[in-house]
Amino acid sequence: MPAILPDMRSLESHNKYPDCLWMQLEAIPVASVAAQTQQLDINLSLNFNEHWEPLLGGRVKFGLQGGTLKLNLENCEIPVASRQLVGSFKLSPIEETQLIQSSSEVLLTENLRGVRDSYHAEKINETDCTFCHISTIGDDTTPAWIFALEQGKSVLKGLLKSAMLGEFTAKQLRIAAAFQVTKEDIYLTDAEGLWPHDITPNQHSVLERILTVYLEKNKLQPAISWALLSYNLPPVEQREVEIVPEAESELQEMVDRIISAETDNFVELAKIANLNPALDFAGSSLRGTTLSAVDFSSANLDRTNFRGANLSDVDFSDANLQNAKFGGADLSGAFLGNADLSCADLHKASLALANLSGANLSGANLLEVNLTNTNFSGANVEAARFGNNSGMDEEMQVNLQQRGAIFEEV
Known part of the structure; x- marks a missing residue:
């Protein structure tokens, strides 16, 4: 035994x-x-x-x-x-x-x-x-x-x-x-006593990202x-990261700079915060922001929340937008050529005049999306969900169905 x-x-x-x-x-x-x-x-x-x-x-x-x-x-x-x-x-x-x-x-x-x-x-x-x-x-x-x-x-x-x-x-x-x-895995859901209530959505998004980067690095x-x-083997001690004493005071200084900034331009605020819009906002909340005409080409924005954002004429070409949330966002005139939008949620967004040529929309939610003059040429729409879409004519619907799109009653 x-x-x-x-x-x-x-x-x-x-x-x-x-x-x-x-x-x-x-x-x-x-x-x-x-x-x-x-x-x-x-x-x-x-x-x-x-x-x-x-x-x-x-x-x-x-x-x-x-x-x-x-x-x-x-x-x-x-x-x-x-x-x-x-x-x-x-x-x-x-x-x-x-x-x-x-x-x-x-x-x-x-x-x-x-x-x-x-x-x-x-x-x-x-x-x-x-x-x-x-x-x-x-x-x-x-x-x-x-x-x-x-x-x-x-x-x-x-x-x-x-x-x-x-x-x-x-x-x-x-x-x-x-x-x-990583910072992409951390999502801030609330904050109290950290900044005034009258800051803009652009300031709020950049401030949240500053805190996320701080938490990931120092906590x-x-x-x-x-x-x-x-x-039957000796244990091994787990190494802890030493928190730099100045880190929190430096964080406070950065927060103050964003709050007092004389610009609300997203790219300029990100620059003040030493953040790269193409690399540092994956998984972040950009809800209600004004990002019209921002260049996000080839950006990593996986799981980013753009609900209600103004994204008109934004360049998302070749961007990673997997699992991103665009509910109610305005993507009118946006260029999404070859972007990866697999499993993205675009419910009630506007894609009027948007270019999605070559984009990957597999598994995406496009229910109640405005598709007036939207370009889907060469896009992967396998298992993408459509329904009650304004701007959708019968020819477009038949074409999308033949390519694997799913149409639902809404």
Whole structure:
């Protein structure tokens, strides 16, 4: 009989902001068919929500649109072919009763008490669930899983419970896990006491991005959550990033410069903030901004929120606009040649006189969009959703249907 392994469900772990992201790995001993061996099943649980962070005499609320879980494996492997955590997953809402487990199945630790209390105060309904798309990269000893918010919500919310990552023979091994985020993954959902109420949408968007860059660099590195299992090997300490004392005062100076700027031009405000419009606004909120005629050609604007923005005559040629939100935006006369708009939400936007030649609109939502004199030549419209479109004649509809577009009753 092989020796019984100790219960190793509670691994060394650290969650910097458990009410934003709580992560736990479980190492569960299981019987093996092979003589004199035992297996370890490694399961992952993640809970996503929003967090209020004190900053500059006020506070900011943020959540995650995605992130990357990276594993560093010593003396063990997870081949790509064996990875089951891939695809679209529904994050379950947590209710008080779900957070109390029996003594034989303890999932949630002290780290989740704050999450439990917040959910007790405000029960989450089924409609508050989000869907998360998970893909995998990396080799057998450095596997990684990329988490990305699917359409419909601003940030990830809910629980992914006990998902299987891999199984290993119990021997000398070490598993280091880190959930890392970039500025594109962080989304500000609220702010209080940080700036006057009468600032313009352009100022507001640039200010939010300044705070996002600060949080990513000074608060969320090298990882927002990490965990370590060392079995018959010495543990390894997790490196923490030292916060530069001057960083917050420099942030305050930058905020003051944007508030007092004598221009409302988006490009000029971004320059004052040392931000590149083509590179630094992916995943950001540009709701209600005035961006008419701005050059965003070849820009990375994946998951950016343009709801209600004035985007007339903007150059989005060759831009990455995957999963971007354009609800109610004015894209009249915009040039979107060869842009990637896959899974973008354009509901009730105006594309009058817009040029989408060669654009990728696969899976995009174009319900109730103004399509007067819109150019779709060479565009990929596979599974793109149309319906109740002004400016749409019968010839255009037939042509789009033949190319794979879907027409719905609205």
